[in-house]
Amino acid sequence: MNKKTLVLGASLKPNRYSNYAIQKLVANNHEVVAFGLKKGTVAGVKIDTELLPYKDLHTVTLYLNPKRQKDYYSYIVSLKPERVIFNPGTENPELFSILKENNIHFEVACTLVLLSTNQY
Template identity: 50%
Template sequence: MKTLVIGASHNPARYSYMAVKMLKQYKHEVVALGRRARGVEDWEIIDGTPDIPNLDTITVYLNADNQKEYYDYFLKLNPRRIIFNPGAENPELVALLNKNGIETENACTLVMLRSNQF
């Protein structure tokens, strides 16, 4: 299952960093997207709005204001679902995604992984 972590950070104290690490630990294929491309340990953060074929899940670590520039990108990627982690909740985007047949959840990716709900 391929997952896009949007708002990825190179800082080990950030939840988006922990999500990338844990997704990899649980053997998920991960694409990390952040503001600046850079190498981090054994993975990379990419930037921009690249095509990501066969994407199942987007997990969001951006606040609602910073998500606006990605609305069309999310629709274009057309994942099965988008997870809004704590602090990333966005009712406006949820309504748009649901209208376009994309499942949404307000949840914590780390908790979902640990409890086998991912």
């Protein structure tokens, strides 16, 4: 099943996990949108540098540390994703509470592991 995913904190650097995640999501036939600080393309996915009102998102996968996430709390909630994935190093109890209040499922997991074990 195609799970449209926003990679929040996307990087053009090929050695970054967000970059790997975009590649692996595309390879697994998921529709991918991405937001990062620098414009560019990874695996055919354009990285947006402005916050767009993406529609029909299934998943937001985070690649921002908790301090940097604060600026995106309202944005993430406004997208109404079915779930948010907190990749290693992005765990954030404050955002967990906000998501709970808004009935948005979240999990502390690794997108790459979920994909490689068919649990995405």
